[in-house]
Amino acid sequence: MVAAELIVTDLAFGLMLGCVFSVVAHGLNMIWGVVKVVNIAHGEFIMLGAYGAYFLNLFAGLTPLETAPVDAAIGLLVGYAFYYAFLHRELRNKETITLQSEMVTLAATFGLSLFVSNLAIILFTGNPVGVNYNPGTLQFGYVRVPLAALYVAILSVLIIMGTWLFLERTFIGSAIRAYAQDVTATELVGANPAKVASLATALGFAVTMAGGALLTVWIPVGINPLMGALYAPISFVIVVLGGPGKMWGSLVGGLTLGVVIDLLQAFTTAQIAYAAAFLILIPVLVFRPEGLLK
Amino acid sequence: MKIEKPGLTLYGLCIVMALLASAALLLGVAVSSILLLLLIYAALAYSINFITGMMGYVDFGHVLFMAIGSYALATLVSYYGANPLLGVGLGALLGLVFALGIGLVILRFRGVYFAIATVVLVLAAYNIVLQFPQLGAGGEIIFNLTFQPLATYFTIWTIVLIEIVLTYYVNRSRIGFGIRAIKNEEDAASSVGVSPRTLKLTGYMLGGLFGGAAGAVYAWSISGVTAGPAFDFTFSLLMLAMIIIGGVGTSIGPLLGAVVVYIPSYFLLTTVAQAQPLMIGLLVIIMALFLPDGIVGLLRRSNQRLRLVLE
Helix, strand or coil: CHHHHHHHHHHHHHHHHHHHHHHHHHHHHHHHHHHCCCCCCHHHHHHHHHHHHHHHHHHHCCCHHHHHHHHHHHHHHHHHHHHHHHHHHHHCCCCCCCHHHHHHHHHHHHHHHHHHHHHHHHHHCCCCECCCCCCCEEEECCEEEEHHHHHHHHHHHHHHHHHHHHHHHCHHHHHHHHHHHCHHHHHHCCCCHHHHHHHHHHHHHHHHHHHHHHHCCCCCCCECCCCHHHHHHHHHHHHHHHCCCCHHHHHHHHHHHHHHHHHHHHHCCHHHHHHHHHHCHHHHHHHCCCCCCC | CCCCCCCHHHHHHHHHHHHHHHHHHHHCHHHHHHHHHHHHHHHHHHHHHHHHHHHCCCCCCCHHHHHHHHHHHHHHHHHHCCCHHHHHHHHHHHHHHHHHHHHHHHCCCCHHHHHHHHHHHHHHHHHHHCCCHHHHHHCEEECCCCCCHHHHHHHHHHHHHHHHHHHHHHHHCHHHHHHHHHHHCHHHHHHCCCCHHHHHHHHHHHHHHHHHHHHHHHHHHHCEEEHHHHCCHHHHHHHHHHHHHHCCCCCCHHHHHHHHHHHHHHHHCCCCCCHHHHHHHHHHHHHHHHCCCHHHHHHHHHCHHHHHHCC
16 A cells, blocks of 8 residues: 555645645744734745744754754834834834725835845845754655654644633733724724734744744755745645634634645646645635635 | 826836936946846836725735746747747736636735735745746756847737836726725725726736746746746745835836835945845835835825825
8 A cells, every 4th residue: 555655744744844835834824913014035034934943053052952042032022123114114003904905005115025035045045054953764664754844843833832821811812902903992992003913923922033943954964045035925825724813714724725735746747736735715705705614 | 997197207207218218228238137127116006006005905925926937938939949039029918817717716815815825926936837847847957049128028028018007097096096905905896896806806917927937037137937846936035125115006106116225235245145135025014104105105205296296
């Protein structure tokens, strides 16, 4: 039963890939869901997270798993700076984001993406680099799983669960959820909308950059300044599949995409697999614009 | 439709175009090859202006139409030895047809959803093109044409001229008012008798038509097409940057933006290749946050007379 083995192996890899896709898209999901802004430069911050993992490995010998918290801390600061530089002017004193503001934030973050990726080419050169991290493999029956990918998958799910718990079970989390539903009402009950929105943005950036660090395990020689051009669209698709603002949506979207890409890749070509993964977005938007999750 | 008397903006643009034409004729091949890229930039900027500029639908994937035009011309010329002008015509036609098909589906999405759909379509199309050996399968389609800089130059010159006049009259016409109404408040517009579906599709198809034509001329000017560069987002982003910098939706903005984006690329290419997109990115951020109506808006606010004249 070679075919069955192939399918099971690909399914296992697809699920693990899906987990890391989920966490990479999760930061976008948080920002999109709460402050209703889509950060076009999302991919560039994944790239910066990946470079963070690379440089910490180079100079401090840290593994990608250990660099994730460091990247997350940097991401928090970057996220606050991003909110006050790009979003605050458009979002303050507004009950809902207008189409006009949406266009402004799209254009501004698009400019940011152009700026950051080209700055990265100048600073890091265009040559791809990678982090060498290989803690061995694990044998499940006939499926051999690299431990690094397994750790990353588990950590990815834990991060998503952590953000869900934070939003559901803490006081500040409730404020963030309230802000996502109704800005004016949040203000009426005494929360400062700018503080809530900036915190949500900062958390989104922390997760994004940590996700970039975890992603390096999957791309041993693929960290380069332009990697955002692939991972940003993947993140867009995942968030739309799951539904913006639904914390578990990232996981649903990510796993769907990971499995589709890995299974199609096994039977057709990588190009068809990626084309299909991107095209899923269109029927989902037509038939289930609120995402796959209820 | 009553056509009003054209204003100073159109006269000014026509003078600029006349200068561009005479520059190529009088100053020779070296100058025209420099100006050729500027005109291609301008053609692309005007084509995306019909979509993002007038309707406010941010299109990150406009390079798709450019690639369609490039491939149309490359296939026609390299396999059938056709006249490149025919290739430009086919590029425009295919751009229009694809815009119709794609527009029927994705124009239903609004705001960021539309923007994201345009991004994924380019990536999907790129991966699909790689499957076809007839389209080079990711390699290059090269064709040998006798060097004909003036023919290329005046083809794109004509396209830009048509775009300028069309933009100008669409902006002043009933269609233009309808499209602007959609940009401001789509639901309200449809409730007072504007038909968003038809108008949006019209704008999108105009964008596809001219995007395809400009892409075909681009392939003609570099005598070939390669999948990677043809679907390169940089072009999409530069087009968008041009109209954001110049002034979205206006008749003069895309040309201003094309000049602003083009000039640093010409002077900085010799030092650092990334310097141009880096500066453009910074400029786009500043424009988007502080001057959402671009250079045209800045000029209009600075001077009462300009406010009345610039369109």
